[in-house]
Every structure is written in C-alpha cells, then in structure tokens.
Amino acid sequence: MSTDPSPSEPDVAPSAGPPADAVPEGPENPESPETAETAEAAPPLPKRRIWVVFAVAAVLWAIDLITKNLAAANLEGKDPVRILGGLIYLQVIRNPGAAFSMATGMTWVLALVAAAVVVAIVWISRRLRSVGWAIGLGLVLAGALGNLTDRIFREPGPLRGHVIDxxxxxxxxxxxxxxxxxxxxxxxxxxxxxxxxxxxGHDYDGTRTAKKKASK
Structure with a gap:
C-alpha cells in the first residue's frame, strides 16, 4: 500500500523590516529639520521694562508736586491768571474729591483706591516687556501717587487731605x-x-495678539 508524500511547504522569504538605524520622518521626530527651523525662527522675548515705569512715574510725580506747591504759594486766594490767549486759566482750588472734582464726599475712600492702584501697577510692572505699556502705566502710577500724596500730607489730615487743582x-x-x-x-x-x-493688539509682554492667534 503506497502512501502519498506530504506536500512540501512553499519557500517564503522572510519580510525585510526597516533598518535598525532608520529615523522616522515628519513632525514626530523632535530633531527633524522642520522643528529645528521653527525653534530658530522664534524671536527672543523683549527685555523687561520695569525701569521705564518707575522712571516715567518719578519724573511726572516730581513735576506734579512742584507745580502744586508753586500754585499754592503764588495763586491761592488770587484772581485767575489768564495764559495762552485764554486757553488756560491758572487758579487754585482744594478738591476733596476725585479727578476733575468728582466724588467730593469720599476723600478717604479715594485715598485707599489710589493706594490699591499703586500696588497693582507695581505688581504688574514686574512682567512688562512693552515700552508703550510701561510708559502708560508709568503715567497712571505718577497720577495716582501725585494725588495720593496730597490726600496723605495736605490739610485737613491724613487720608482726608484735599488735592490741589x-x-x-x-x-x-x-x-x-x-x-x-x-x-x-x-x-x-x-x-x-x-x-x-x-x-x-499690543500686549504688555511685548507680543502682539494677532501673532499669538496665527501661531495657534
């Protein structure tokens, strides 16, 4: 009795896998040329501008204090002085209220608000990298300090002092x-x-809002 021989298995060549040293292409590779170019293209952040805030504030604060003292010494109790062809009149009033004589019955509250504004600007200025923002905040800081100085040191007493306008x-x-x-x-x-x-679109950190949206 004859038996059929077992069918021979076909010769199958093993599949060739990727070389061991192959490096995948595309954004998954952290060292791909595209990623390197993007990193190189990112501009450095501007320098911090905290010194601009305090320089602007110091200059304007000094000007405000000097002009108020000169006005109080030379104009108080006198008729208005007409200058610049009537565009400006110089005369002294003592204002217990806010800017432009508003909220005249809330002197101590306005003093506390001015103090809070000063603290907030000092805290924000640590992260400033925009010159424009630094100048703007320096001006606001000077104004808050100028009127707060009057409320603390002028009559009728601390936190109740009247501002010289x-x-x-x-x-x-x-x-x-x-x-x-x-x-x-x-x-x-x-x-x-x-x-x-x-x-x-200019942010306080020196960047622009439009560029931030485009990068996303």
Whole structure:
C-alpha cells in the first residue's frame, strides 16, 4: 500500500523590516529639520521694562508736586491768571474729591483706591516687556501717587487731605472744563495710551495678539 508524500511547504522569504538605524520622518521626530527651523525662527522675548515705569512715574510725580506747591504759594486766594490767549486759566482750588472734582464726599475712600492702584501697577510692572505699556502705566502710577500724596500730607489730615487743582481750561472757575492738575492729566493720558495699545493688539509682554492667534 503506497502512501502519498506530504506536500512540501512553499519557500517564503522572510519580510525585510526597516533598518535598525532608520529615523522616522515628519513632525514626530523632535530633531527633524522642520522643528529645528521653527525653534530658530522664534524671536527672543523683549527685555523687561520695569525701569521705564518707575522712571516715567518719578519724573511726572516730581513735576506734579512742584507745580502744586508753586500754585499754592503764588495763586491761592488770587484772581485767575489768564495764559495762552485764554486757553488756560491758572487758579487754585482744594478738591476733596476725585479727578476733575468728582466724588467730593469720599476723600478717604479715594485715598485707599489710589493706594490699591499703586500696588497693582507695581505688581504688574514686574512682567512688562512693552515700552508703550510701561510708559502708560508709568503715567497712571505718577497720577495716582501725585494725588495720593496730597490726600496723605495736605490739610485737613491724613487720608482726608484735599488735592490741589489749578488748571482751568477755556474759562476761569471751571466754567469751560473741570479744574484739574498734572496728576489728573497723567492718569488720563496713560489710560488712553493703554487702551490704544490694547486695541492695536499690543500686549504688555511685548507680543502682539494677532501673532499669538496665527501661531495657534
């Protein structure tokens, strides 16, 4: 009795795998050329601008203090002095309220608010890298310090002191516009500059909002 031979198994060549030293291409490779180029293209962060804040604040604070003292010494109790063809009238009033004579019955509250503004700006300034933001915050800081100085050291007493205002625009006695001082002007200009920078997409850290969105 004959038996059939077992069928021979086909010769199958083993599949060739990738070489051991092969490096995958694409973004998964952390050392790919694309990743290296992206890292090289990222610009360095600007320098911190905290010194700009305090330099601007110191200059404007000094100007505000000097002009208030000069006005109090030379203009108090006298008729308004007309300058610049009537564009400005110089006269002294002692204001217990906020900027432009608002909230006149809340002197001590306004003093505490000004102190809180000073602390907040000092804290934020540590992360500033934008010159524009530094100038704007320096102006606001100068204005807050200028009026806070009056509230602490002028009559009738600490946290109740009246702020010296001496600039009346367009007409005397605040008839054309509320009487103000250099500190009030610094707060308004600094606040307007910060709003403008925000609308233009310039952030306090020196970057731009549009570029941040594009990178995402």
């Amino acid at each position: 001496f600039i009346s625009a367009f007409a005397p006695n605040g008839q054309g516009f509320a009487i103000f001082n250099i500190a009030d002007s610094a707060i308004c200009v600094g606040g307007a500059l910060i709003v403008l920078l925000s609308l233009l």
